Amino acid sequence: MTAIHNAAAQGFSAQADTYARGRPEYPAELTHWLRDTLGLAPGRSVVDLGAGTGKFTRLLAATGASVVAVEPVAEMRAQLAAKLPDATVLAGTAEAIPLPDASVDAVVCAQAFHWFANPAAMAEIRRVLRPGGKLGLVWNVRDESVDWVARLTAIMTPFEADAPRYYRGDWKRVFPAEGFGPLRLTEFPYTHTGAPEQVIVDRVMSVSFIASLPPAQQDAVRAQLHEVIATAPALRGQAVVAFPYTTAAYCCERG
Structure with missing residues (x-):
């Protein structure tokens, strides 16, 4: 199997349960996008x-x-199989998808494409898609115009190193991609609502390069997050908080 980035391999292995708890869901409008833009249906x-x-x-x-x-x-x-016992779950990477040629109508990458945005992955995605099939790329993007959200980013940024990130835009360099049409963007507002320990602390601690830190550094990051929760006017004393996102949904078609 093709190697994956060390931050992803270590961080997602160590904090899969935190990832499951802390990552936001997706806006209801995205269901219509999956149906109308990607053509997903029975x-x-x-x-x-x-x-x-x-x-x-x-x-x-x-x-x-x-x-x-x-x-x-x-x-x-393992987390996926436990939550969706009827799902078909396969080990594989973007550069080695364990499916036959021209076997699916769509490939969707949610919160993931920036990890494997390379020509080999695009060629492999094209291989498994039928002609006219769709590639969908989805990210929940933090709204950093909100002051306390920007503080969270400032806590995380020093630990990024060379981990691929959506916001840098490096993933866009593979487009236009051979055998695919133009990339089109649709955006939806979304708010992840819940206890601050879940939607803020678990969310940040599930980030790959944070999750792969030594325990002492993770504890220091966690303490900074609790400081934000305790001092930001919109968060202080709140049992339930609203974390603002924009959901970015991209689509392109295989020729």
Whole structure:
């Protein structure tokens, strides 16, 4: 199997349970995008590539399409299988998808494509897609115009090192991609609501390069997060908080 980035391999292995708890869901409007833009419906087939713990797999399954979840990290696959025991879950990477040529109608990567945005992955995605099949790329993007969200980013940034990140835009360099049409973007507002320990602390601690830190450094990060929760006016004393995101949904078609 193709090697995956060390931050992903270590962080997602160590904190798969935190990832499952802390990562946000997706806006209801995305269900319509999956149906109307990607064409997902009963009788269609889709790969959830880099499926993680299965948060997006559930949304894909709700379209009625046949879903295959592909995930390289064993601990993530275990979380997915426990939550979705009827799901088809395969070990694989974007550069080695364990499916036949021209076998699926869509490939979707949620919170994942920046990890494997390279020509080999695009060629492999094109191989498994039928002609006219769709590639969907989805990210929940933090709204850093909100002051306390920007403080969270400032806590995380010093630990990024060379970990691929959506916001840097490096993933866009593979487009336009051979055999694919233009990339089109649709955006939706989304708010992740819940206890601050879940939607803030677990969310940040599940970030790959934070999750792979030594325990003492993780404790220091956690303490900084609790400081934000205790001092930010919008968060202080609140049992339930609202974490603002924009959900970015990209689509392109295989020729």
